[in-house]
Amino acid sequence: MVCCPPKPGTYVVAFRLQAERALTVGRLGTFVFEPGLYVYVGSAFGPGGLRARVGRHWHGARTPRWHVDYLRRTVPVAWAAWTTGKRLECCWSQALAADMAFCVPVPGFGASDCRSGCHAHLLVGALETSPADVLVPLVALGRGAITLMMASAAGGDAHHGAGGEPNG
């Protein structure tokens, strides 16, 4: 059960991929996904708001519609986080893309409708990337409080140490 509010807002859903996989992402094509923490950034301004949209990602969608639905079919959710009221998906995507810890795995992923020049609304970091590694740069934007929800049962290893060893 997803405890997000049924309000509009912006969210991230993190997927943890343990081993390399080739995945077909709708008409975008087939790509090799390296192991890592995949961070999808989206916004929910439709009926049911964040609860409906994050719930779709959290539980999986029966019929794939968005690029992220294809990722979700194979890769388990590690956690999700959101803020209410503002449309920040491009702002958040670009903040993460500017962070050396993340890169764009599939150009255009989730960004078909983007008018802000994002390379993608999906970023990838190292497998051991913690929620703080993702959320601290977003909180630093000063655009509102962010709530985190962990997938406690997913893979039995939802909590990874936050020990931040900088590696080159």
Ligand SMILES: [Zn+2]
């Ligand atoms: Zn964008």
